[in-house]
Amino acid sequence: xxxxxxxxxxxxxDSSVSxxxxxxxxxxxxxxxxxxxxxxxxxxxxxxxxxxxxxVPSFIKELDADVMLAGGMGRRAISIFxxxxxxxxxxxxxxxxxxxxxxxxxxxxxxxxxxxxxxHAHDGYEHKPxxxxxxxxxxxxxxxxxxxxxxxxxxxx
Numbered sequence: 001x002x003x004x005x006x007x008x009x010x011x012x013x014d015s016s017v018s019x020x021x022x023x024x025x026x027x028x029x030x031x032x033x034x035x036x037x038x039x040x041x042x043x044x045x046x047x048x049x050x051x052x053x054x055x056v057p058s059f060i061k062e063l064d065a066d067v068m069l070a071g072g073m074g075r076r077a078i079s080i081f082x083x084x085x086x087x088x089x090x091x092x093x094x095x096x097x098x099x100x101x102x103x104x105x106x107x108x109x110x111x112x113x114x115x116x117x118x119x120h121a122h123d124g125y126e127h128k129p130x131x132x133x134x135x136x137x138x139x140x141x142x143x144x145x146x147x148x149x150x151x152x153x154x155x156x157x
């Protein structure tokens with residue numbers, strides 16, 4: 001199975017998962033057989049500086065992906081991936097290694113459109129870096145809250 005993960009760097013399994021697949025600078029491609037990683041490579045996102053609807057999913061299809069993992073993605077992209085027969089999961093966070101392991105364990109949810117999906121369609125949204133950073137920070141804080149809740153209570157120890 002070929003899993004593509006939106007990534008913030010080209011550090012392969014040690015890359016951080018990018019919040020939104022369309023604006024990530026890299027994609028990490030992980031070949032997985034029987035839940036074992038057999039190959040990893042990193043490629044630049046040719047549409048990092050801007051893209052039209054469908055360009056990034058088409059690029060991912062050209063990579064022969066079976067699965068696309070990202071922190072978030074829009075409704076239109078999810079639909080295009082479904083039409084290509086590529087499974088999507090959103091809510092991935094942490095490192096690429098962590099995201100792939102979570103997917104293999106079945107703990108990543110099926111794709112659902114992120115809140116910015118509606119805003120993304122409005123003119124100019126792609127050109128507002130502060131708004132993108134706010135969206136990514138909010139998503140990271142939500143993930144951090146999920147982790148904190150799972151930590152053992154140190155007062156009881």
